[in-house]
Amino acid sequence: MDMLGMFCVRACSGLVAIRTASHVRFLHSFPGITVAQIDEEVAKLLELKARLGGDDGKHQFVLKTAKGTRDYNPKQMAIREKVFNTITSCFKRHGAETIDTPVFELKETLTGKYGEDSKLIYDLKDQGGELLSLRYDLTVPFARYLAMNKITNIKRYHIAKVYRRDNPAMTRGRYREFYQCDFDIAGQYDAMIPDAECLKIVHEILSELDLGDFCIKVNDRRILDGMFAVCGVPDDKFRSICSTVDKLDKMAWEDVKKEMVNEKGLSEEVADQIGEYVSMKGGMDLAERLLQDQKMSQSKDACAGLSDIKLLFSYLQLFQVTDKVVFDLSLARGLDYYTGIIYEALLTQAGVAAVSKEAQSGAPSEESVSVGSVAGGGRYDGLVGMFDPKGRKVPCVGVSIGIERIFSIMEQKAEASAVKIRTTEVQVMVASAQKNLLEERLKLITELWNAGIKVCTFCARAHTHT
Amino acid sequence: MDMLGMFCVRACSGLVAIRTASHVRFLHSFPGITVAQIDEEVAKLLELKARLGGDDGKHQFVLKTAKGTRDYNPKQMAIREKVFNTITSCFKRHGAETIDTPVFELKETLTGKYGEDSKLIYDLKDQGGELLSLRYDLTVPFARYLAMNKITNIKRYHIAKVYRRDNPAMTRGRYREFYQCDFDIAGQYDAMIPDAECLKIVHEILSELDLGDFCIKVNDRRILDGMFAVCGVPDDKFRSICSTVDKLDKMAWEDVKKEMVNEKGLSEEVADQIGEYVSMKGGMDLAERLLQDQKMSQSKDACAGLSDIKLLFSYLQLFQVTDKVVFDLSLARGLDYYTGIIYEALLTQAGVAAVSKEAQSGAPSEESVSVGSVAGGGRYDGLVGMFDPKGRKVPCVGVSIGIERIFSIMEQKAEASAVKIRTTEVQVMVASAQKNLLEERLKLITELWNAGIKVCTFCARAHTHT
Numbered sequence: 001m002d003m004l005g006m007f008c009v010r011a012c013s014g015l016v017a018i019r020t021a022s023h024v025r026f027l028h029s030f031p032g033i034t035v036a037q038i039d040e041e042v043a044k045l046l047e048l049k050a051r052l053g054g055d056d057g058k059h060q061f062v063l064k065t066a067k068g069t070r071d072y073n074p075k076q077m078a079i080r081e082k083v084f085n086t087i088t089s090c091f092k093r094h095g096a097e098t099i100d101t102p103v104f105e106l107k108e109t110l111t112g113k114y115g116e117d118s119k120l121i122y123d124l125k126d127q128g129g130e131l132l133s134l135r136y137d138l139t140v141p142f143a144r145y146l147a148m149n150k151i152t153n154i155k156r157y158h159i160a161k162v163y164r165r166d167n168p169a170m171t172r173g174r175y176r177e178f179y180q181c182d183f184d185i186a187g188q189y190d191a192m193i194p195d196a197e198c199l200k201i202v203h204e205i206l207s208e209l210d211l212g213d214f215c216i217k218v219n220d221r222r223i224l225d226g227m228f229a230v231c232g233v234p235d236d237k238f239r240s241i242c243s244t245v246d247k248l249d250k251m252a253w254e255d256v257k258k259e260m261v262n263e264k265g266l267s268e269e270v271a272d273q274i275g276e277y278v279s280m281k282g283g284m285d286l287a288e289r290l291l292q293d294q295k296m297s298q299s300k301d302a303c304a305g306l307s308d309i310k311l312l313f314s315y316l317q318l319f320q321v322t323d324k325v326v327f328d329l330s331l332a333r334g335l336d337y338y339t340g341i342i343y344e345a346l347l348t349q350a351g352v353a354a355v356s357k358e359a360q361s362g363a364p365s366e367e368s369v370s371v372g373s374v375a376g377g378g379r380y381d382g383l384v385g386m387f388d389p390k391g392r393k394v395p396c397v398g399v400s401i402g403i404e405r406i407f408s409i410m411e412q413k414a415e416a417s418a419v420k421i422r423t424t425e426v427q428v429m430v431a432s433a434q435k436n437l438l439e440e441r442l443k444l445i446t447e448l449w450n451a452g453i454k455v456c457t458f459c460a461r462a463h464t465h466t
Numbered sequence: 467m468d469m470l471g472m473f474c475v476r477a478c479s480g481l482v483a484i485r486t487a488s489h490v491r492f493l494h495s496f497p498g499i500t501v502a503q504i505d506e507e508v509a510k511l512l513e514l515k516a517r518l519g520g521d522d523g524k525h526q527f528v529l530k531t532a533k534g535t536r537d538y539n540p541k542q543m544a545i546r547e548k549v550f551n552t553i554t555s556c557f558k559r560h561g562a563e564t565i566d567t568p569v570f571e572l573k574e575t576l577t578g579k580y581g582e583d584s585k586l587i588y589d590l591k592d593q594g595g596e597l598l599s600l601r602y603d604l605t606v607p608f609a610r611y612l613a614m615n616k617i618t619n620i621k622r623y624h625i626a627k628v629y630r631r632d633n634p635a636m637t638r639g640r641y642r643e644f645y646q647c648d649f650d651i652a653g654q655y656d657a658m659i660p661d662a663e664c665l666k667i668v669h670e671i672l673s674e675l676d677l678g679d680f681c682i683k684v685n686d687r688r689i690l691d692g693m694f695a696v697c698g699v700p701d702d703k704f705r706s707i708c709s710t711v712d713k714l715d716k717m718a719w720e721d722v723k724k725e726m727v728n729e730k731g732l733s734e735e736v737a738d739q740i741g742e743y744v745s746m747k748g749g750m751d752l753a754e755r756l757l758q759d760q761k762m763s764q765s766k767d768a769c770a771g772l773s774d775i776k777l778l779f780s781y782l783q784l785f786q787v788t789d790k791v792v793f794d795l796s797l798a799r800g801l802d803y804y805t806g807i808i809y810e811a812l813l814t815q816a817g818v819a820a821v822s823k824e825a826q827s828g829a830p831s832e833e834s835v836s837v838g839s840v841a842g843g844g845r846y847d848g849l850v851g852m853f854d855p856k857g858r859k860v861p862c863v864g865v866s867i868g869i870e871r872i873f874s875i876m877e878q879k880a881e882a883s884a885v886k887i888r889t890t891e892v893q894v895m896v897a898s899a900q901k902n903l904l905e906e907r908l909k910l911i912t913e914l915w916n917a918g919i920k921v922c923t924f925c926a927r928a929h930t931h932t
Binding site for chain 1: 529531537565593892
């Protein structure tokens, strides 16, 4: 990446040079660079060019979508529709209603809900009137909706785009504009039943989409907090240490430990104790064992969380989904608003990894194993209360399916299978051998249209300039 | 409105006062004010309050959606889905594919496409990186997509939200965030056939939605330009006079004429000549008559447009839609990019007017007649060329269905009909008389879910705080 960075800086400082043939030779001196990486670098350069106002002072129009965003062509739309239909059917099978909220919210609606991630929120320009921001997820708008309409009880889904000024990695399905498919249950119910239903939903959707093997990691914020407490982490460092633990899916324990000791100021001893706990994975048995654990059992928080994990697994057994669910003490989701159970689903089959192309062409090999999370969620019992004028709480639990990574995999599978994807539903094509039967053709086509038949006379297809 | 304005200013300058009981008496002194108007004023005040940072320095949270936007509750979503299904079915019947584009574009992509309306574009805050704007319509992103992918031939639909910083009038279905349902045909075809198909589509959709009687007005930019030329309007005033003519659906001719003479500097005589033409309405016969018109026939532009109108009507006859189409010389759509035929569909049945509530409660009576346009479009042969690096043109014609007004009407009809709208598709509810049969219930429900049955055990409904 250093070499790439240098390439970028050097090319930028000599925009004219890059337009000569010599830049081709220049590229050859970077044997490790992939096509995808070049595309991303080119996009960066063009962006810079646009900001510099083009070359020679003459305005050159940049024909591109905004950084981190993409168009969907008809083929991609056909695949997307298929994925949405599977997801929507599942949500409906579980009796959910659907709502929609605006793409932007008052800026203050989003303030203080995302912790460190708040810096990734897109703000709108102040053009007079209210200060607005693009929604960062669908959960906070949902909580705002519940409080605003005084709703205490609803099972709803919401499929819509959200916006994050993150560092995009589009070859890995990470965008700045992306869909979330959210299912949430708000209201007071028997403990852990709605939570178990969310996991059942993830299990159903990932099974039906046929994306290869997957695994759903489960943990609880109270177990994490209790663990930090009994290990001797000071209260004010819980969130910060939590976000370090969250990096365990991308970093080795040694590096995570270094961050805890060197950057976050924990003692080696405390870090090692955390390290012992976060290496634990299991099922109901692990929860039972930890309830007996001399240290862990000292924390009321941890015990409450562990009892709930036990109860959760008993329901997951009835729901027939325990085969994919793992109680994993290293799971620590970043968002501030979670209060109880948290979970994350990962695809474990390296073969269908969305990153495989990139991995084959020279990117670091650890990328090829981690397909990344495709769903995540948890319980957030305090969020609605933050919006209610009287602070009335509405317990909520939900899950968000991340469609872009799933979509990348589906798209690759479709390409590999060579099955032709239909982008229209045309049933009849009205044609004639002679050119001058136009009137007869139009009469016939009208009759067919009026009868509800899908038909075309001149069938337009996405033809490109030759 | 002056009284309302005063109310607003006075209330704002005394925010503390408005929170005392006296403001109720204060309101009674405005007998003409409607509930809808009060709602809008309250929203304005709350907005101002939010900007002032709340009262007494203490931060009071404002629980609302951004100005001019709305949530959709499950009932409204059910109606919206129904409308979308009707529209999508029609687009598919006509063999269209679908695409999607990002909600924001590079700012410069939108620059210079909308004439005077450009001031209504939402910009994103400059947070480093590219300068971005929210899309204003789906047509310009479509043209950008065609040029970027070098597509010269496609029939596509796109249903998505667009954004305009317009003065919202939500009771009349005018929002700042609203859906457009666009159908466009790009490519070189026999003259007027794609144009006629767009009108056929509007006819089909408005008939199927069963919104009462409607009328589709048709004109041609070249006829307007030719008319202005032969009436003696200077070339550089065409667009400006065009936008004055566009006001004829809201203003009487006398007032339009005044604007032409007093503000735009036309002579009385020129204005009167325009007035004579723009009062003409008819069908193919009118086009034939105007082709013989001594003045009109002097303009090559006008003649080309009139011949095309004739040809269009011949196809509309074959498509069996002439009953609703009127050649109306007063139709002049505002957008800059139209180059040929233009059209607009209006609901003519005053009874189902979306504004009827407002009209009954004291708003000016002319509002109650004009339900406003529910669809519009035209030919834009130059837009793609503005994006192509070599200026290659792709002829395009399209139509946009404005869903919010249609939706307002559908919602009112649903309320009036008292037919219960289902917001879930649940087929089975699993319940038990005793509380302790939970395990059996969950087993049964699992079996049903796994068999694809839509079922719930605790059926959450949108219950509100009591």
